[in-house]
Structure formats: structure tokens, C-alpha cells
Amino acid sequence: MTGDPVGSEPVRVEVGLGDRAYDILIGPGLTERAGAEIAARMPGVRAAIVTDENVAGAHLEAFAAGLAAADIASTSIVVAPGERTKSFERLQDVVDGILSARLERRDIVVALGGGVVGDLAGFASGIVRRGMRFVQVPTSLLAQVDSSVGGKTGINTAQGKNLVGLFHQPQLVLADTGVLDTLPEREFRAGYAEVAKYGLIDRPEFFQWLEANWREVFAGGQARTQAIAESCRAKAEVVARDEFETGDRALLNLGHTFGHALEAAVDYDGARLVHGEGVAIGMALAHRFSARLNQCSPDDATRVERHLSAVGLPTRMQDIPGSLPDAERLLSYIAQDKKVTRGALTFILTHGIGQSFVAKDVPASEVLSFLRENHPG
Amino acid sequence: MTGDPVGSEPVRVEVGLGDRAYDILIGPGLTERAGAEIAARMPGVRAAIVTDENVAGAHLEAFAAGLAAADIASTSIVVAPGERTKSFERLQDVVDGILSARLERRDIVVALGGGVVGDLAGFASGIVRRGMRFVQVPTSLLAQVDSSVGGKTGINTAQGKNLVGLFHQPQLVLADTGVLDTLPEREFRAGYAEVAKYGLIDRPEFFQWLEANWREVFAGGQARTQAIAESCRAKAEVVARDEFETGDRALLNLGHTFGHALEAAVDYDGARLVHGEGVAIGMALAHRFSARLNQCSPDDATRVERHLSAVGLPTRMQDIPGSLPDAERLLSYIAQDKKVTRGALTFILTHGIGQSFVAKDVPASEVLSFLRENHPG
Numbered sequence: 215m216t217g218d219p220v221g222s223e224p225v226r227v228e229v230g231l232g233d234r235a236y237d238i239l240i241g242p243g244l245t246e247r248a249g250a251e252i253a254a255r256m257p258g259v260r261a262a263i264v265t266d267e268n269v270a271g272a273h274l275e276a277f278a279a280g281l282a283a284a285d286i287a288s289t290s291i292v293v294a295p296g297e298r299t300k301s302f303e304r305l306q307d308v309v310d311g312i313l314s315a316r317l318e319r320r321d322i323v324v325a326l327g328g329g330v331v332g333d334l335a336g337f338a339s340g341i342v343r344r345g346m347r348f349v350q351v352p353t354s355l356l357a358q359v360d361s362s363v364g365g366k367t368g369i370n371t372a373q374g375k376n377l378v379g380l381f382h383q384p385q386l387v388l389a390d391t392g393v394l395d396t397l398p399e400r401e402f403r404a405g406y407a408e409v410a411k412y413g414l415i416d417r418p419e420f421f422q423w424l425e426a427n428w429r430e431v432f433a434g435g436q437a438r439t440q441a442i443a444e445s446c447r448a449k450a451e452v453v454a455r456d457e458f459e460t461g462d463r464a465l466l467n468l469g470h471t472f473g474h475a476l477e478a479a480v481d482y483d484g485a486r487l488v489h490g491e492g493v494a495i496g497m498a499l500a501h502r503f504s505a506r507l508n509q510c511s512p513d514d515a516t517r518v519e520r521h522l523s524a525v526g527l528p529t530r531m532q533d534i535p536g537s538l539p540d541a542e543r544l545l546s547y548i549a550q551d552k553k554v555t556r557g558a559l560t561f562i563l564t565h566g567i568g569q570s571f572v573a574k575d576v577p578a579s580e581v582l583s584f585l586r587e588n589h590p591g
Numbered sequence: 592m593t594g595d596p597v598g599s600e601p602v603r604v605e606v607g608l609g610d611r612a613y614d615i616l617i618g619p620g621l622t623e624r625a626g627a628e629i630a631a632r633m634p635g636v637r638a639a640i641v642t643d644e645n646v647a648g649a650h651l652e653a654f655a656a657g658l659a660a661a662d663i664a665s666t667s668i669v670v671a672p673g674e675r676t677k678s679f680e681r682l683q684d685v686v687d688g689i690l691s692a693r694l695e696r697r698d699i700v701v702a703l704g705g706g707v708v709g710d711l712a713g714f715a716s717g718i719v720r721r722g723m724r725f726v727q728v729p730t731s732l733l734a735q736v737d738s739s740v741g742g743k744t745g746i747n748t749a750q751g752k753n754l755v756g757l758f759h760q761p762q763l764v765l766a767d768t769g770v771l772d773t774l775p776e777r778e779f780r781a782g783y784a785e786v787a788k789y790g791l792i793d794r795p796e797f798f799q800w801l802e803a804n805w806r807e808v809f810a811g812g813q814a815r816t817q818a819i820a821e822s823c824r825a826k827a828e829v830v831a832r833d834e835f836e837t838g839d840r841a842l843l844n845l846g847h848t849f850g851h852a853l854e855a856a857v858d859y860d861g862a863r864l865v866h867g868e869g870v871a872i873g874m875a876l877a878h879r880f881s882a883r884l885n886q887c888s889p890d891d892a893t894r895v896e897r898h899l900s901a902v903g904l905p906t907r908m909q910d911i912p913g914s915l916p917d918a919e920r921l922l923s924y925i926a927q928d929k930k931v932t933r934g935a936l937t938f939i940l941t942h943g944i945g946q947s948f949v950a951k952d953v954p955a956s957e958v959l960s961f962l963r964e965n966h967p968g
Contacts, residue, residue, distance in 0.1 A: 302679065302683045302686075306679045309679075309748070309755055310748065310749070310750075313748060313750040313751075313754055313755075314750065340757060341718075341755050341756060341757055342754065342755055343754060343755075344743065344745065344756050344757050344758055344835075344836075345757065345758070345835070366721065368721065371686070371687065371690060372687070373687075373690040373691065374690075377690055377719065377720060378686055378690075378718050378719060378720075379718060379721050380717060380718050380721050380722065380757060381721055381722070458721075458722070459721075
């Protein structure tokens with residue numbers, strides 16, 4: 215990992231997508247400066263700010279004031295916090311709010327919040343008038359390093375998570391590293407699972423750096439900005455290679471196939487399991503499953519588990535409070551997952567730290583046996 | 592207009608959109624041959640057929656049998672006919688049907704029906720798993736010459752028509768000219784308004800050909816295939832120049848700004864006004880408005896009106912049964928229309944037959960005066 219000079223200027227990471235390329239700015243104080251940054255790039259726009267009740271209480275006033283100071287008129291659409299907000303009904307509410315404000319195609323929808331707000335607002339901005347401009351102001355670590363890069367938007371349905379949505383790239387992402395100071399520890403930690411993921415996918419040196427420096431990342435300051443910037447850079451590289459997830463981009467799902475199944479298994483109850491925790495368990499399982507299939511050394515699986523445990527993340531199914539559906543049921547959640555191709559199970563496996571790969575045609579029977587062995591029940 | 596050899600082989604029109612390019616096949620018997628045409632291009636896919644109750648009664652059995660004969664397993668999703676089906680609720684039903692059938696990203700959603708089914712199924716296929724493959728089998732003249740070319744999908748909301756949707760190109764369009772024989776005369780005639788539109792936009796010779804040959808187009812056979820192919824070619828050219836409607840593509844809205852306002856004014860009541868009839872009145876109004884603004888000769892406006900009347904289409908607001916909202920209200924429908932940019936009114940006007948142009952900054956006061964003069968109340 216190469217360090218970046220971090221002064222008063224934010225670090226800039228470009229997502230190279232041709233005529234859909236955009237900048238991610240990372241640094242402290244960007245929530246207040248958002249109006250100026252937006253006005254400089256998109257003069258004359260009006261805005262619909264989509265946020266949730268928690269974020270609205272902490273940041274909406276300052277954010278809207280910053281827009282107003284830059285002569286950007288805005289309307290606010292406040293949704294309930296939590297994964298259940300990613301529904302058709304709330305999508306319809308947000309769409310209705312944008313249309314009622316009579317915003318036009320060149321105006322902006324701003325997602326001020328975490329991944330839920332980003333996914334919902336991004337989806338709405340992609341379908342109102344067949345695609346409006348979109349600006350992300352992610353206020354959680356998870357959103358800053360994951361959902362704000364790559365243009366995936368979506369909602370959940372009875373059949374599973376994120377099965378409905380579209381690819382809609384933002385025009386600008388403003389990742390304010392300062393707002394993360396107000397996050398609950400558990401939420402910051404969950405977001406950290408995605409940071410570690412980038413090391414595990416293909417950046418072994420970054421993973422090693424994290425093993426040594428994770429306390430500084432949690433504490434804030436330059437190490438945090440560096441970790442977020444490196445994560446955005448890692449994701450941007452993969453996304454630029456494969457915008458619409460027809461190949462390499464699947465690597466970003468490391469830990470997510472197991473993770474999504476576990477989230478579905480607890481019915482998306484955030485009290486029991488939040489997304490990043492599911493990913494942490496999923497990554498630990500993916501490494502252990504890879505070891506079982508003789509693809510990676512058991513020592514690497516142990517090393518992953520050790521680091522995730524050190525920062526306080528869960529790594530095993532039994533770390534989830536309450537009981538889980540049986541292994542067969544968990545497999546059915548995996549089989550409905552959208553990363554299934556032609557009935558075969560596709561998994562992200564690994565040959566070791568930072569050496570992940572896409573494995574197609576993983577036999578369902580192997581997955582089932584592995585789930586049974588690792589099931590706490 | 593150049594003639595095409597029409598034998599047993601369908602006429603092929605390519606929509607040139609780079610890696611999103613696709614073919615439109617036009618000719619008789621394509622409903623039955625659809626399975627073979629799809630299997631040849633997309634081996635191994637499964638299908639969700641979206642259709643409405645009317646079309647299902649006439650064509651679903653033959654169509655599904657054709658798929659089965661080509662080893663394409665399918666599930667059917669039948670919606671109520673009519674513009675009111677283009678709603679969030681019905682979109683959710685279709686999405687649910689596709690997901691429940693466990694179709695994957697590379698499987699296909701088939702729209703078997705008119706514009707409503709195409710817009711709804713296209714929207715659903717664009718958002719399930721962030722974009723599935725899509726095949727159009729348009730069964731109305733309107734859908735064959737308009738909505739099946741260009742990738743626009745959408746639904747209506749309380750704020751207006753087609754304000755929510757996305758651009759999602761099909762992989763293949765099969766326009767069976769034979770199924771049009773079973774259309775009610777009124778519906779065929781409404782679709783014909785869009786055929787005439789292509790002449791009025793930029794093909795004066797095609798308009799002249801239609802003035803001479805419209806009876807043969809209505810009767811079926813080679814003239815019909817020719818007219819449909821020329822319409823698809825005309826639209827495909829515009830779409831290829833401007834896939835996402837940032838410029839030239841707006842020309843396709845000739846007659847639609849007034850037309851959409853009238854459709855909204857009757858609350859999308861198809862008994863009073865169907866889309867093509869709205870477009871016919873809208874085109875007549877657009878020419879008359881252009882003449883009023885000294886942009887085109889009143890003789891051209893009269894010629895347009897004469898041809899549309901000859902085929903039996905309405906050309907004036909008083910041709911709509913029942914009373915209409917006043918001119919101010921009609922203007923408010925126009926101002927909410929998505930073709931508004933920065934608050935200025937954008938209209939498609941014309942310098943004469945086949946010489947249409949995009950006029951920005953048309954003063955709302957001129958539109959209002961014109962609406963008052965032409966209002967039947």
C-alpha cells in the first residue's frame with residue numbers, strides 16, 4: 215500500500231468509467247463543504263436529499279445549510295433507518311418525493327446516509343425520468359468503502375436481498391471521514407469488514423498493513439483516510455474492469471454469498487446481525503471452505519479469523535445470537551442468491567491471503583456438508 | 592422511401608447501438624416462429640412471458656408452444672390490459688413473478704403484447720437482478736413501430752405518464768405483421784399515427800407515400816410490412832444518434848407533449864382517448880402551433896390534418912368525447928412533462944412536412960394562448 219499525503223485537501227480517487235467516470239473525495243469536513251463541491255461541478259442544480267431519521271438528526275441541518283450557502287435549493291426526504299427500508303414501498307415514497315418537488319433530469323438526488331439510504335436513493339435517482347444525476351454523501355464506513363463505489367443500487371424482496379435494482383453511477387461521492395467519529399462502535403467495526411475484504415481479495419500487503427495498523431484506523435486521522443482511500447481505489451479498479459458484473463467484479467462478493475444467506479436467515483434483523491458482520495463471518499467461512507477444498511492453507515484461514523476476531527468481528531455462525539435455520543435452509547438462501555449462474559453454485563474462493571478467485575460449478579453437496587459441519591445447531 | 596423485397600423471410604432492421612445493438616425482424620408468422628428465433632440467438636435460456644388478458648387469449652398458447660418446441664421452458668405472467676397497468680403495484684407483481692420462477696440474469700423476459708406490456712415488462716427486466724435479457728414480441732402496430740425500438744421502459748405515477756422507468760435495450764424484437772389482422776380497427780388506426788409521425792419528423796417522401804398508400808397499409812400484406820420496417824428504420828436512426836435522449840431523440844416526441852397532456856387530462860381513460868389518438872391530435876396541434884408562430888405554412892398544417900382525418904384519426908381537442916380541463920390545467924400537465932428543461936418549455940415544432948425541430952424556451956404564455964384558442968370549452 216502506498217501512502218497518500220493527507221493535509222487539508224481531501225484525497226481524490228477517480229473511478230475510471232469513461233463517460234461515466236466520477237470522483238470520490240475523502241477527508242474530514244466534507245459534509246459542510248458539500249454545497250461548494252457540488253456547485254463547482256454542477257452549477258444551477260436543485261437537490262432532493264434522501265436521508266434516514268438518525269442521520270437527519272445528526273447531519274441534515276448542516277448539510278442543507280451548506281447547500282443553501284452555495285445557492286442549491288433542496289427538499290428533504292427522510293426514511294426510517296434500517297434494512298427494511300430497502301423495499302418497493304419506500305422506493306415508491308422516495309420517487310414520489312422527488313417527482314413532487316418537480317426536479318428535472320439534470321437535478322440531483324443526494325444520498326446522505328449509509329448503505330441503505332445510498333441503495334434506495336440511488337435506485338430512485340436511476341428510475342425517475344429514466345435517470346437523474348446522483349451524489350453520494352456516505353456517512354458510514356461501510357458506505358464509504360463499498361456501496362458508494364460502483365453504481366450498484368437496489369432493494370430487497372421476499373425472495374432475497376438486492377435482487378431488484380440497477381447500475382446507476384453517481385456524479386460525485388463525498389466521503390467525510392470526520393462523521394465516522396459519531397458512529398456506534400459496532401457499526402464502524404462492521405464497515406471495517408469490507409476494508410479487510412480488499413486486502414483479502416488481491417492486496418496482501420494492504421491486509422498486512424491493516425493487521426499492524428487497525429487500531430489507528432479505528433482511532434481516526436490519517437490512517438483512517440488512507441485505509442478508506444485504498445479501499446475505494448481497490449474497488450474502483452475492479453469496477454472499471456467490469457462495470458456490469460459479468461466477470462471479475464464478482465470477486466467483490468468475497469464473503470457475501472455466505473453473508474447474504476446468514477442475513478436472510480435472521481430475516482435481516484440488525485439486532486442479531488448487520489451486513490458487515492455477515493460479511494466477516496462469510497469471509498472466514500470462505501477461507502475455511504477454500505481450505506476444506508484444498509485450495510488454500512488452513513493457516514491462512516486461521517490468520518483471517520484471527521485478525522477479524524482481534525478487531526471484534528464475528529467469524530463463526532455460533533457468534534450470531536439466537537438460533538439459525540438448518541443447513542438445508544441456508545443452502546436454499548444461497549441458491550436463490552443472484553450470483554447463481556445456470557443452476558451451478560458460484561463462490562468466491564481463495565488460494566490464500568489476497569489470492570481470491572471466482573469458482574463456478576461448486577457442487578451444492580460440498581456446500582451443504584460444509585454448512586452442516588459449521589452449523590452451531 | 593425505398594421498397595424492400597418481402598418474401599417468406601422477415602425483413603431485418605438493425606438498431607445500431609454498439610454492444611447493445613439488436614435486430615428487429617418484421618413479417619408474418621413470427622409469433623409461432625419465436626421459439627426458434629430466440630433459441631438460435633440465445634441457446635439454453637428460460638423465459639418469463641409477460642402478457643395481458645386480451646393478448647393471452649389470442650396468442651399465448653401458440654407462443655408458449657413455440658417456445659416449448661424449441662426447448663425453452665417458460666412461465667407466464669398475465670396482467671390486466673390498459674394503461675392503468677403501468678403502475679408501481681403491477682411492476683411489483685411482475686418482478687415478483689420473475690423472481691418466483693427463479694430466473695437468472697441471462698434468462699429472458701418476453702413482452703408479448705402492446706406498449707403497456709412492453710413498457711412494464713421492459714422495466715421489470717431492467718431491474719430484476721439489475722438487468723436481465725429482454726425480448727419484445729409487439730402485438731400492436733403502435734408497439735411494433737414505436738415502443739419496441741429504443742429501449743425506453745416505464746410506468747405512470749400520480750404526477751404523470753412515463754415519469755418513472757429506465758433505458759433497457761431488448762436483445763431481439765419480433766414484429767409479427769400477421770397478428771395485426773386481429774386488432775380492433777381503432778387500435779390499428781391509433782398505431783398508424785406513429786407511422787405518420789416518422790414522415791412528419793424528417794421523411795417527407797415517406798409521408799407522401801403514406802398519403803397515397805395508407806389503404807394498402809391498413810389492408811395488410813407487403814405495404815404494411817414496408818411501412819413498419821421504414822418506421823423502425825426511422826426510429827432506429829434517431830435512437831442510434833442519441834440513445835439516452837439528450838438531444839435529437841426529442842424529435843420522436845413530435846405530437847407527444849400536447850398528446851401526453853390530453854391523455855393526462857382524460858385520466859388515461861382509453862375509452863375517451865388512446866395514446867395514438869392523443870399523438871394524432873398532438874401532431875395536428877404541433878403543426879398548427881408552428882404555423883401560429885410563423886415557423887411553418889398553414890397549408891402544411893392543413894395537409895397533416897387532412898391525412899390524419901382521412902384515415903379516421905382525431906385532430907382537434909373537440910374530437911375527444913366529454914369535457915376537458917381548462918387551458919391553464921392543460922398547461923400544468925405540459926409543464927410537469929419530463930421534457931421540460933430548467934423550467935423552460937421545450938416543444939417539437941416544424942418548418943413544414945418532414946422538417947421538425949426541437950424548440951427550447953417556448954414561452955408558456957404562447958402555449959397558453961394557443962390552448963385557449965383551440966379549447967372546445
